[in-house]
Amino acid sequence: MKRWTVFALFFAAFVVTWEILVRKGIWPPVMVPSPVDIGKYFIASIQDRSLLDASYVTLKRLLLGYAIGLAAGLPLGLLNARFKICADTLGLLALGLQTLPSVCWAPLALLWFGQTEAAIFFIVVMGSVWSIALATDAGVRNVPPIYARAARTMGSSGLHTWLKVIFPASLPFIVSGMKQGWAFAWRSLMAAEIYVIILTGFGLGTVLHFGRENHAMDQVLGIMIVIVLIGLLADKIMFAPMERFLHRRWGTAK
Amino acid sequence: MTVDTELLNVPPEKLVVEGVSKTFRTQRGSVHALDNVSLHVREGEFVCLVGPSGCGKSTLLNIIAGLEMPDTGKVLADGKAVTGAGSDRMMMFQESALFPWLDVMGNVLFGLKLKPALRNKERREVAKFYLQLVGLEKFMRSNIHELSGGMKQRVALARALAPNPRVLLMDEPFASLDALTREQLYGDIQEIWAKRQKTIVFVTHNVREAACLGDRVVLFSPHPGRIQEQFTVDLPRPRDISSVDLAKYSTEITRALKRHLKPEAVGEGE
Ligand SMILES: Nc1ncnc2c1ncn2[C@@H]1O[C@H](COP(=O)(O)OP(=O)(O)OP(=O)(O)O)[C@@H](O)[C@H]1O
Numbered sequence A: 001m002k003r004w005t006v007f008a009l010f011f012a013a014f015v016v017t018w019e020i021l022v023r024k025g026i027w028p029p030v031m032v033p034s035p036v037d038i039g040k041y042f043i044a045s046i047q048d049r050s051l052l053d054a055s056y057v058t059l060k061r062l063l064l065g066y067a068i069g070l071a072a073g074l075p076l077g078l079l080n081a082r083f084k085i086c087a088d089t090l091g092l093l094a095l096g097l098q099t100l101p102s103v104c105w106a107p108l109a110l111l112w113f114g115q116t117e118a119a120i121f122f123i124v125v126m127g128s129v130w131s132i133a134l135a136t137d138a139g140v141r142n143v144p145p146i147y148a149r150a151a152r153t154m155g156s157s158g159l160h161t162w163l164k165v166i167f168p169a170s171l172p173f174i175v176s177g178m179k180q181g182w183a184f185a186w187r188s189l190m191a192a193e194i195y196v197i198i199l200t201g202f203g204l205g206t207v208l209h210f211g212r213e214n215h216a217m218d219q220v221l222g223i224m225i226v227i228v229l230i231g232l233l234a235d236k237i238m239f240a241p242m243e244r245f246l247h248r249r250w251g252t253a254k
Numbered sequence B: 001m002t003v004d005t006e007l008l009n010v011p012p013e014k015l016v017v018e019g020v021s022k023t024f025r026t027q028r029g030s031v032h033a034l035d036n037v038s039l040h041v042r043e044g045e046f047v048c049l050v051g052p053s054g055c056g057k058s059t060l061l062n063i064i065a066g067l068e069m070p071d072t073g074k075v076l077a078d079g080k081a082v083t084g085a086g087s088d089r090m091m092m093f094q095e096s097a098l099f100p101w102l103d104v105m106g107n108v109l110f111g112l113k114l115k116p117a118l119r120n121k122e123r124r125e126v127a128k129f130y131l132q133l134v135g136l137e138k139f140m141r142s143n144i145h146e147l148s149g150g151m152k153q154r155v156a157l158a159r160a161l162a163p164n165p166r167v168l169l170m171d172e173p174f175a176s177l178d179a180l181t182r183e184q185l186y187g188d189i190q191e192i193w194a195k196r197q198k199t200i201v202f203v204t205h206n207v208r209e210a211a212c213l214g215d216r217v218v219l220f221s222p223h224p225g226r227i228q229e230q231f232t233v234d235l236p237r238p239r240d241i242s243s244v245d246l247a248k249y250s251t252e253i254t255r256a257l258k259r260h261l262k263p264e265a266v267g268e269g270e
């Protein structure tokens, strides 16, 4: 709890200093909106629901796209680890495409799918699938062979060994790959939303983009804060419990 | 099975190792781990393998378990050629090989869950029984990394015993236990072996331990791994590790070891 008190004090001091700097005119309000202005933007945008709608659109895209990336990336990684032919084809492809920031797919995605949700999903999936596949692959390859041998003398074989031994044994790798995949998906989604207008729904990135067009920096900063909060929340809700479990079981905690 | 063995009423051989050789090839050359090793184990027999480090004892167990294939020779279990691992020949590894993603109970349950005839409640009861046997029922919910080396070995023992395999292949299972626990487990393992009619192949560096547990002690020599001599231990059971009769056997075996092998490799008893 002490950690949180320290952080709350730091944060309060930061906001107050910021407010004072803007009020005194040291930071011109045109350049930097004051915290009070941002607060006003939050109240207004929650009241007219624009912020909630945009958050909903964005979260839907993120979660669905990430789920598709996960559903494709995990089996792909297992295949790459299991079959040499997959490693030499899809594995190398994954390695190459992982280096490509997935917003680079935007022009093609728009061409193929038009200004629709499908185009955005495509970009998000491309952002997450490769790093998840690569991490799963690496995880499986790093499983000590003794585990599979032990399982085999207890009568495990084939799919059972993969599901009950190889997969759980590679979880530490897989979870860190999932985390990386999430970060990539989140970044590429924001880049895509700022960069292209999707007609089927306005997400947080789009609202941020409009804020720029209208030179409403309180809106821009407000959206930025929401983006940070969503990132933190995802970490706390999805990954922190998984990591805590892994640390406890494997004994790798600090 | 030939007519002769039928007529002589010899009990069927549980394990047959016939002319097995194995060479490991690595980048730094090859190691001749086993050279023309033949070993016959009767149903219900307790066989101990002793020999200095690196003489191929673990390799032989792996081959009997079906985890590794011999270069030449054959292995039969119940008269059938061994082509892969199976739960009828349970291996207990030299290193504990416990699964870190499961707790102690989960590890002991792993083999039991592969037995479809059991119900879940029965599985848990069996697992608890064996955890009690090795004195770890209080640590049922512990994570593997929270156990000491000897505790891990005891969990591995419980995990190997729980599915009640006909054949147990044990690779230095008591190496990192304290003397007291070990002595208690000598009693337990003899009891389980006798009650459940198990066939056990047991690797150890401790000659006294081998004489205490084995119906037969098989002596290996290294480079390449060969069987040098075999001793039949004709003592009533249950045997006490510190008995005088047993000491006679272990002295004899130790002397043979020293005769065949480099003396630094093995010592008698503790
Ligand atoms: N996978 C492997 N690759 C290469 N060499 C191996 C391999 N496994 C075993 N060996 C070699 O084979 C020989 C026999 O090894 P093994 O593990 O069977 O010995 P051991 O009798 O069990 O020894 P210890 O008593 O120390 O456990 C050793 O010289 C070892 O270096």
Ligand SMILES: [Mg+2]
Pocket (backbone or CB within 6 Å): B057, B058, B059, B094, B171
């Ligand atoms: Mg060994």
